[in-house]
Amino acid sequence: MIQKLEGLKTTLWSGLAVSLIIVATLATQHYWMTKVNFIEQVLMGGFVVGILFSAQFSRSRFTLLIALCFGYYLLSKNVFTGLDFLNKNPQWLYLSTIFILAYLTLIKDRALISMHGIARLIGLGFCIALAKLWLMAMSWLQSYSIRNSLPYLNIELIIINFPLFIVAILVLFKSLRQPNLFVSSLLTTLIVGNLYFNDQISLPLSIMFSLLVLHYIIVVVIDSYYLAYRDELTHLPSRRALNQYALSLGRKYCVAMLDIDHFKKFNDNYGHDIGDQVLKLVAAKLAEVKSGGRVFRYGGEEFTAIFPRKTAAEALDELEKLRQSVADYNIVIRHPIRKTKKSRQNNQAESLKTVNVTISIGVATRQAKQSFEQTIKQADQALYKAKKKGRNQVCQ
Ligand SMILES: Nc1nc2c(ncn2[C@@H]2O[C@H](COP(=O)(O)OP(=O)(O)OP(=O)(O)O)[C@@H](O)[C@H]2O)c(=O)[nH]1
Numbered sequence: 317m318i319q320k321l322e323g324l325k326t327t328l329w330s331g332l333a334v335s336l337i338i339v340a341t342l343a344t345q346h347y348w349m350t351k352v353n354f355i356e357q358v359l360m361g362g363f364v365v366g367i368l369f370s371a372q373f374s375r376s377r378f379t380l381l382i383a384l385c386f387g388y389y390l391l392s393k394n395v396f397t398g399l400d401f402l403n404k405n406p407q408w409l410y411l412s413t414i415f416i417l418a419y420l421t422l423i424k425d426r427a428l429i430s431m432h433g434i435a436r437l438i439g440l441g442f443c444i445a446l447a448k449l450w451l452m453a454m455s456w457l458q459s460y461s462i463r464n465s466l467p468y469l470n471i472e473l474i475i476i477n478f479p480l481f482i483v484a485i486l487v488l489f490k491s492l493r494q495p496n497l498f499v500s501s502l503l504t505t506l507i508v509g510n511l512y513f514n515d516q517i518s519l520p521l522s523i524m525f526s527l528l529v530l531h532y533i534i535v536v537v538i539d540s541y542y543l544a545y546r547d548e549l550t551h552l553p554s555r556r557a558l559n560q561y562a563l564s565l566g567r568k569y570c571v572a573m574l575d576i577d578h579f580k581k582f583n584d585n586y587g588h589d590i591g592d593q594v595l596k597l598v599a600a601k602l603a604e605v606k607s608g609g610r611v612f613r614y615g616g617e618e619f620t621a622i623f624p625r626k627t628a629a630e631a632l633d634e635l636e637k638l639r640q641s642v643a644d645y646n647i648v649i650r651h652p653i654r655k656t657k658k659s660r661q662n663n664q665a666e667s668l669k670t671v672n673v674t675i676s677i678g679v680a681t682r683q684a685k686q687s688f689e690q691t692i693k694q695a696d697q698a699l700y701k702a703k704k705k706g707r708n709q710v711c712q
Contacts, residue, residue: 323495327488330500330535333631334508337527338517348523362529363389371531373540374487376428377420377498378532380436381505384416389525410513411447411479417502418483420442421490421701425498450479480510497539501532523546547613549592550599558612558620562688569627572609572621572635572679573699574602579617582673586649593649594673601642607634620692628679628712635710643708646670674708 339347348355370378385492391399391409396580403409419439426432426655458471487506491499505528511517512524519527545557553561570606576582576598583591595617602611609631614620649669678699682691702711 321492322491323492323500326497327503330497330504331507334504334527334531337531338508341519341523342517352520352522355526357429359389359522359526359529362526362533366529367531370536373536374425374427375498375536376422376425376436377541378501378536379428380440381420381502382529382532384413384440385525385528388413389521392521404488407476408444408447408451411450411476412444413509414480414483414506415443415447416440417506418486420501421487421502450489451475452505456526459638473601482568487640497535501535504531526674532537547599550596550613552599552603552611552613552619555612555614558614558622561610561612561622565622565624565682565688567684568682569622569624569629569691570631570679570681571625571688571695572631572677572710573614573625573692573695574621574626574638574675574677575610575703576617577674577676577703579673582671590649590671594647594671597645597647597649598642598673598675601645602638605638605643607631609634620695627681629681632710633712635679639675639708639710640679643672643674646672646684674701676707677710678702679710679712 323684349603365381365582367379367386370376370382388409390396391403394400394403420444423436423439426436428436452477454471460466461471462620484506487499487503490496491503508517508524508528512519545554545560546552547554576595579591583592586594599611599613599619601623605611605621607623607630608626609621609623612620612622621631621635647670648673650667662704676699678695678697678701680691680694680698684696698711702709705711
């Protein structure tokens with residue numbers, strides 16, 4: 317169960333960061349309260365920067381989210397005189413926002429200036445219409461309960477709380493299931509927004525939106541960094557991160573190349589999806605490397621470990637431990653099973669299976685005047701030696 321909550325850490329970090337920002341803002345009210353007018357001016361620029369910045373990084377959901385915040389803010393300032401009926405219907409506005417947050421949770425980042433953009437606009441319109449329909453249905457239910465004297469039907473209580481509860485469960489589920497900074501941001505927006513509109517957080521609207529927009533921009537930066545420097549499958553630092561890290565190394569270091577043995581056969585036997593699961597779990601094991609080592613995904617089923625300020629002889633013990641820990645690791649994989657009458661009756665879609673893999677490691681110390689690429693090459697040759705000698709071993 318816990319293993320399935322892969323987004324727990326991201327959700328908690330995101331929640332903690334926003335809580336700290338809000339607490340710090342509340343604690344320093346005396347300082348910025350005199351500057352609210354100035355903050356309002358800056359916020360306008362913040363919206364525009366946020367929209368352009370997220371669009372530049374192809375984060376169309378953030379673009380939509382910030383544009384919506386912008387729209388909401390302008391609406392609350394009565395800038396759109398033709399839309400003031402929305403201001404007069406705060407429940408409609410609030411519910412529409414909740415439905416739009418749910419909608420944003422379900423869609424993917426797609427180019428806005430395309431057919432997808434039109435589909436997104438229709439989706440947003442649908443959320444607003446759905447909010448209106450819900451309110452109409454509730455007002456009909458209210459008049460029905462009055463006509464039929466049904467005092468236990470407390471419409472006022474469910475009119476907002478019921479959809480809010482359903483949307484909160486949906487966003488929380490999505491945020492916990494997979495690490496996704498955008499969905500975690502939606503969750504914090506939902507919580508903070510709800511606390512704000514229930515007067516639990518007493519901040520001017522401009523300050524509230526300044527914090528949210530700042531939060532979104534920071535998340536886009538962090539997310540883009542991870543996209544560029546983290547391997548999507550294993551979550552290890554990528555080859556690009558390795559090359560960047562190599563620039564910061566001193567003269568003394570050693571490089572190890574680690575490769576899963578007979579992985580082609582493994583893929584052929586179990587399929588590429590299970591191969592992916594195994595790569596992910598082996599990578600998690602390798603990430604536990606100690607003695608100051610750092611592991612990167614080099615590509616395919618190959619990994620690189622760097623030990624700064626160490627020779628190959630000094631890193632050998634740790635590499636041996638890594639090799640042993642992978643060999644001893646009983647990897648539990650989720651194996652889809654063929655649909656039979658029995659499995660359908662038991663509602664079984666997958667079975668758990670235990671598999672084992674081994675790794676071979678080649679390690680080399682950087683020699684004087686040797687470039688990083690040359691040291692990698694030398695480690696590769698040592699890896700080849702380990703494979704030739706029968707695999708599941710470390711060679712220098
Ligand atoms: N599932 C999965 N397989 C991958 C991935 N990247 C590379 N592979 C597979 O890894 C296998 C590597 O095979 P080879 O280079 O022939 O080596 P090997 O079968 O591991 O044999 P030895 O290295 O000699 O022990 C290929 O079948 C690739 O398709 C990946 O991201 N996911």
